[in-house]
Amino acid sequence: MSRPGPAQIGHFDSDTIRRGALACLPLLPSTIIFGAVLGVLASQRGLSLGELLFMSLTVFAGSAQFVSVDLWRETIPAATIIVATAVINMRYILIGASLRPVFKGRPLWVKICGMHMVADENWAVSMTQENLANPGFLLGGGIFLGVVWAAGNMIGYLLGGGIPDPEVYALDFAFTAVFAALTIGMWKGKVDLLPWVAAAIGSIIGHYTLPGTWSILAGAGAGVVTAALTWRPDMDDDSLEAEIAVEGRDAYGAPEGTGTTATLSPEAGK
Amino acid sequence: MNQFPDLTSFSLEAVLTILGMAAVTYGMRLGGLLMADRLPQHGRWAHVLERLPGAVLISVWVPSALSAGAIGIAGAAATVITMALARNLFAAMAVGMVLVGLGRYFIS
Numbered sequence: 001m002s003r004p005g006p007a008q009i010g011h012f013d014s015d016t017i018r019r020g021a022l023a024c025l026p027l028l029p030s031t032i033i034f035g036a037v038l039g040v041l042a043s044q045r046g047l048s049l050g051e052l053l054f055m056s057l058t059v060f061a062g063s064a065q066f067v068s069v070d071l072w073r074e075t076i077p078a079a080t081i082i083v084a085t086a087v088i089n090m091r092y093i094l095i096g097a098s099l100r101p102v103f104k105g106r107p108l109w110v111k112i113c114g115m116h117m118v119a120d121e122n123w124a125v126s127m128t129q130e131n132l133a134n135p136g137f138l139l140g141g142g143i144f145l146g147v148v149w150a151a152g153n154m155i156g157y158l159l160g161g162g163i164p165d166p167e168v169y170a171l172d173f174a175f176t177a178v179f180a181a182l183t184i185g186m187w188k189g190k191v192d193l194l195p196w197v198a199a200a201i202g203s204i205i206g207h208y209t210l211p212g213t214w215s216i217l218a219g220a221g222a223g224v225v226t227a228a229l230t231w232r233p234d235m236d237d238d239s240l241e242a243e244i245a246v247e248g249r250d251a252y253g254a255p256e257g258t259g260t261t262a263t264l265s266p267e268a269g270k
Numbered sequence: 271m272n273q274f275p276d277l278t279s280f281s282l283e284a285v286l287t288i289l290g291m292a293a294v295t296y297g298m299r300l301g302g303l304l305m306a307d308r309l310p311q312h313g314r315w316a317h318v319l320e321r322l323p324g325a326v327l328i329s330v331w332v333p334s335a336l337s338a339g340a341i342g343i344a345g346a347a348a349t350v351i352t353m354a355l356a357r358n359l360f361a362a363m364a365v366g367m368v369l370v371g372l373g374r375y376f377i378s
Contacts, residue, residue, distance in 0.1 A: 026363055048279040051288065058292035068291060076283050082290040089295045091326060096302025098323040103303060115300040120330060127323045170371035173338060173345055174363060179331035180346045181353040181362035186324040191317075199325035200332050207333035215333040216326065223325025224318055231317040 011110045012136040020133065020140025023125045028148055030174035031121075035152020036163045038066060042153070045072040049157045056150045060119060060142075063213065064088040091216045095123050101132055110135055117142025121178065128185030194230050199223030341373035 010016070035056075042052040047069065059065055064085045071081050096115060103111050114135035122141025126133035156163055166172045186192070203219025210218060309315040335346035349366030356362065 026360055047284065048281075050280055051284045054280070054285070055288045055291065058288060059295050061295055064291070064295065076287050078283065078287040078290060081287055082294060085291040086294040086298070089298055091330075092295060092298040093302035093305070094322055094326050096299045096304075097306035097309075097319060098326065099303050100306040100309075100319060103307075111303055112300065115303055116296055118299050124323075124327055127327075167374065168371075170345075170367040170374065173342065173367050173370040176331045176334045176338065176342065176346055177349045177363040177366035178359070179327050180335070180349045180366065181359055183324060183327050183331070184350060184353040184357075184362075186327060188320065188324075192321060192324055195321040195325055196328055199328040203329035203332045204336065206329075207336055216329045219329025219332065220322070220326045223321060223329070227318045227321035227325070228314055231314040233313075235317055 016136035017140035020137035021144035024141040024144045030171045031148045032152040035149045036156030039153040039156025124182045128182045195223040195227040198226035345370035
């Protein structure tokens with residue numbers, strides 16, 4: 001349980017930042033194209049390029065920006081836009097919470113600096129690192145995505161159109177694919193099974209019954225409730241160990257099976 | 271398109287709206303982390319917190335695969351299977367995206 005080197009070196013070590021940026025490289029084409037699509041939309045809705053870039057680097061949340069720019073008018077419906085942003089980005093409360101092990105034992109200023117450039121993509125990539133990523137890795141991915149996103153915005157805004165339809169090259173599917181693939185890396189053993197099934201069912205039900213991105217919260221909620229209900233005290237040693245261990249996936253794997261046997265039915269979302 | 275857009279034109283209204291958006295978003299990002307810090311390090315809450323990333327991730331992509339229709343579901347399945355077998359993010363994404371791209375080209 002000694003923790004040698006890597007995971008605990010510097011808060012924002014430059015080599016780690018570089019590795020985090022490289023890890024997000026597969027997302028470059030899709031991010032730039034979607035950034036460009038947003039740029040075109042923004043030019044039609046009357047945002048200046050400066051305002052768009054300012055938004056991309058301060059808000060830094062793709063789906064919320066699309067909805068907000070779409071709502072943008074000559075007289076800006078500020079309240080509507082801010083409320084919509086809050087609703088769409090509510091998942092970041094959960095994403096932030098799940099980053100606890102990444103920031104474990106780090107001072108508050110590191111959390112304050114490290115939590116801004118957190119998008120779904122670099123979060124997911126960081127959470128699935130073999131050696132649980134440190135804040136620098138997360139930040140590296142965030143900076144990379146931010147630069148690419150802003151570059152895409154600029155290209156789209158200046159061209160004002162003529163951007164290839166992302167659907168033609170399945171670039172829209174890149175985000176689905178990266179999240180689906182990274183899910184495999186988050187598997188820590190049989191304890192995950194019921195919460196994951198519940199999350200899938202909850203999000204499917206949410207998808208068909210709720211507007212917008214509420215399905216994310218429905219699925220995550222179902223997963224959380226199921227995880228809470230399936231927990232048993234004899235799992236405790238494992239989770240303690242998992243919190244301490246830095247070797248992410250390896251440390252979780254082995255002995256967890258015992259506690260999971262069907263205590264109760266999966267509590268799917270309704 | 272003829273003239274370079276003015277990078278420096280910022281209306282006060284727009285800036286305030288954007289700052290509002292940024293504040294709520296960053297507030298939730300940091301707030302989630304700080305709240306989790308206050309939760310117990312072991313026991314039920316720690317267990318729930320460890321299941322959280324997988325649950326969020328699944329809830330992000332399952333609905334978007336459904337939105338992409340039958341080919342989206344097939345593409346997501348192919349991605350997951352490739353990742354489970356090859357453990358390679360590039361390969362898994364490529365398989366899913368090529369399948370979806372071809373499917374859209376030939377089927378619809």
